[in-house]
Amino acid sequence: MVTVNGKPVDAAGMTAAALVEAQGYACAQVAVERNEEIIPKAELGSTVIQDGDVVEIVRFVGGG
Amino acid sequence: MEDTLKLGGREFHARFILGSGKYSLSLIEAAVQYAGAEIITLAVRRANTQEHENILDYIPKGVTLLPNTSGARNAQEAVRIARLARELGCGDFVKIEIMRDTKYLLPDNAETIKATEILAKEGFVVMPYMYPDLNAARDLVNAGAASVMPLAAPIGSNKGLATRDFIQILIDEIDLPVIVDAGIGRPSQACEAMEMGAAAVMCNTALATAGDLPAMAEAFRKAVEAGRSAYLSGLGRVLERGGAPSDTLTGFLHD
Numbered sequence: 001m002v003t004v005n006g007k008p009v010d011a012a013g014m015t016a017a018a019l020v021e022a023q024g025y026a027c028a029q030v031a032v033e034r035n036e037e038i039i040p041k042a043e044l045g046s047t048v049i050q051d052g053d054v055v056e057i058v059r060f061v062g063g064g
Numbered sequence: 065m066e067d068t069l070k071l072g073g074r075e076f077h078a079r080f081i082l083g084s085g086k087y088s089l090s091l092i093e094a095a096v097q098y099a100g101a102e103i104i105t106l107a108v109r110r111a112n113t114q115e116h117e118n119i120l121d122y123i124p125k126g127v128t129l130l131p132n133t134s135g136a137r138n139a140q141e142a143v144r145i146a147r148l149a150r151e152l153g154c155g156d157f158v159k160i161e162i163m164r165d166t167k168y169l170l171p172d173n174a175e176t177i178k179a180t181e182i183l184a185k186e187g188f189v190v191m192p193y194m195y196p197d198l199n200a201a202r203d204l205v206n207a208g209a210a211s212v213m214p215l216a217a218p219i220g221s222n223k224g225l226a227t228r229d230f231i232q233i234l235i236d237e238i239d240l241p242v243i244v245d246a247g248i249g250r251p252s253q254a255c256e257a258m259e260m261g262a263a264a265v266m267c268n269t270a271l272a273t274a275g276d277l278p279a280m281a282e283a284f285r286k287a288v289e290a291g292r293s294a295y296l297s298g299l300g301r302v303l304e305r306g307g308a309p310s311d312t313l314t315g316f317l318h319d
Contacts, residue, residue, distance in 0.1 A: 005112060058109060062089070
């Protein structure tokens with residue numbers, strides 16, 4: 001099991017890009033962190049998520 | 065000579081910085097236009113599947129994005145958010161916002177100095193939100209900040225220049241742009257901050273809670289411009305006692 005934005009997701013073996021798309025986002029609009037290390041955008045398609053990984057997918061929202 | 069605001073090697077003409085929180089995405093374009101803003105702040109949040117609209121689609125091209133690190137409780141978390149914001153691909157500007165206190169949302173100056181030092185070394189244009197304390201501001205200068213952003217009053221309070229005298233000390237003593245951030249609720253308060261010599265004013269809640277957001281954005285733009293003009297003109301002096309006629313008193317009635 002993989003923790004994605006704090007929730008358990010069955011995502012082990014998926015690429016980071018596939019995970020982002022499965023969450024309903026385009027890779028262009030998010031940044032992805034795995035185990036507190038950023039996965040560069042260019043490597044999202046080639047980075048495979050492992051069992052036990054903690055993934056954060058973030059984007060911009062309104063703020064002051 | 066042209067009057068510009070210099071931040072991170074860039075020059076801006078507008079001195080009113082706009083927040084984008086707590087109002088509809090569909091109002092952002094009008095807010096930017098009426099505010100005449102060249103810089104807009106954003107926050108970084110988890111992408112959850114409820115909402116898919118991309119705020120970047122609503123921000124006019126050419127506006128500089130200033131992501132904040134809101135939600136960070138210490139330097140380490142702020143650094144993490146800043147790096148994610150840069151990975152989102154919108155430049156090197158970052159507004160450091162570190163809060164331990166959830167009631168008043170007051171910034172933690174000590175952690176802010178630590179985060180500023182780390183991020184400035186990584187090439188960020190660091191604009192730290194801070195409590196207006198001269199010693200902390202000097203430390204932020206030494207840490208590589210591009211500006212300091214002292215609060216006027218607690219975030220979202222619209223209470224105005226509660227820290228007026230301490231912001232004035234920063235303006236007088238700190239060589240970086242002093243940008244008054246948080247707590248400004250009315251155009252007259254923004255104008256006063258600019259008259260004092262602030263380099264810019266940033267507002268969010270004052271607009272988000274106004275009756276007519278674009279019209280209020282315009283009112284703030286005018287107030288900031290008026291305050292800047294007044295500062296550059298050199299304000300007239302204040303007499304502590306007595307009065308002075310604004311025309312030469314005629315003597316003939318007494319002759």
